[in-house]
């Protein structure tokens with residue numbers, strides 16, 4: 001069956017991208033919501049501010065007109081009492097004109113609209129008819145629309161009717177105010193300067209621009225301007241041009257006294273600038289936390305994936321003795337990893353048991369690779385059949401228990417493997433090195449006299465004594481030697497004798513070889 005190709009994505013990569021994308025997604029979402037909320041807040045605030053600003057100017061204009069109307073009203077009542085004294089009327093008109101900068105000219109007209117007194121007298125308008133007879137017809141306090149004076153200045157005319165004590169209409173008293181003169185009105189309009197890009201302009205009832213920061217636009221009418229159209233129609237108090245191509249945020253207020261519209265406009269880019277600065281600050285504030293969050297998720301991801309990677313790696317060599325210990329060393333902090341590890345440990349121990357069983361069946365000791373007892377027995381049977389004598393060198397490591405206790409079982413195994421290696425290095429091809437069990441080894445040397453076997457054993461003992469085994473350091477062995485001859489005692493007796501001599505060597509202080517006496 002063809003192998004499926006190895007997947008390209010590792011668990012680590014998935015977790016990394018998952019952490020990154022979910023953090024970026026959350027951030028983008030937070031950003032979007034904050035952006036929308038802040039935008040609404042900033043736009044609303046700008047609209048409120050602009051509205052308040054325009055209302056302030058409108059109410060300033062109203063106060064200006066009201067104050068001058070009050071002055072005219074007072075003078076009208078004075079004149080009504082002295083209607084037959086032209087010099088008094090002239091004096092009153094001159095006083096009004098000269099009192100301050102507001103009226104650049106004043107006049108009194110009779111009930112037919114004929115100007116009877118005027119100031120300054122140089123105007124030469126006495127005996128002329130008023131340009132606009134509406135205040136005469138209505139007999140009401142009136143503020144005119146803007147019109148051009150005889151001298152060509154844009155002016156408004158504020159008038160108050162004059163009634164006798166008996167309520168007979170006697171004419172009016174009025175004054176003209178120039179729009180572009182150094183007067184209270186001009187100061188009102190110019191008095192507000194803003195640093196946030198907002199500017200104000202004023203239109204009259206007909207939409208004609210009266211005041212504008214761009215002097216070229218004064219006097220012009222632009223009905224296409226959405227702000228102008230909305231202000232003239234009296235649409236919603238607030239309206240926003242944020243979506244249109246001009247990108248202006250507009251508010252307006254209406255002067256109650258003369259119907260002027262005070263329009264405040266602010267380029268949306270100024271609002272956007274504030275919004276972008278705010279978003280930059282928020283981004284800078286959030287960024288460290290976001291990076292920390294990503295790192296945290298990634299670390300957790302690594303914490304989860306690392307043991308899995310290790311388990312996968314160690315599982316590749318389930319058949320080795322080390323794999324069991326390595327798998328066991330992998331920390332199992334999560335249930336799933338604990339389950340996988342347990343399953344692998346179970347498999348590893350089962351596999352090793354099986355392998356050992358197989359080794360045993362084939363006559364090999366699994367740890368050292370030497371012959372096992374079964375293989376040894378088979379060899380002895382062959383030599384017996386051949387009537388070939390052999391020496392039995394029974395070897396045991398001294399105080400091996402201490403090695404295990406001091407350096408651990410793994411170090412003990414390494415020591416056993418070391419001894420097996422030395423044995424193999426120091427014997428002939430026809431000799432047979434066996435691990436009889438535990439830390440007991442047997443070297444069978446065919447057709448070898450006790451003397452030669454004794455030399456071999458002694459050489460082994462010295463080599464082992466002088467060769468350090470890793471952290472364990474140097475170890476020693478004890479050995480007992482006996483010989484089997486075709487016509488001698490049985491194999492079992494010979495082995496018993498070799499074991500007895502080995503026991504004697506231990507009793508006599510260890511690290512020695514005792515050979516059967518000839």
Ligand SMILES: Nc1nc2c(ncn2[C@@H]2O[C@H](COP(=O)(O)OP(=O)(O)OP(=O)(O)O)[C@@H](O)[C@H]2O)c(=O)[nH]1
Nearest residue numbers: 396397398399400401402404409412413438439506
């Ligand atoms: N590491 C390891 N230890 C083993 C193995 N088989 C047996 N042993 C240990 O070998 C030790 C043998 O100890 P003892 O029989 O008390 O003898 P000793 O400590 O060598 O002392 P003497 O023989 O009297 O010098 C025990 O601790 C066993 O657990 C093995 O395959 N690997």
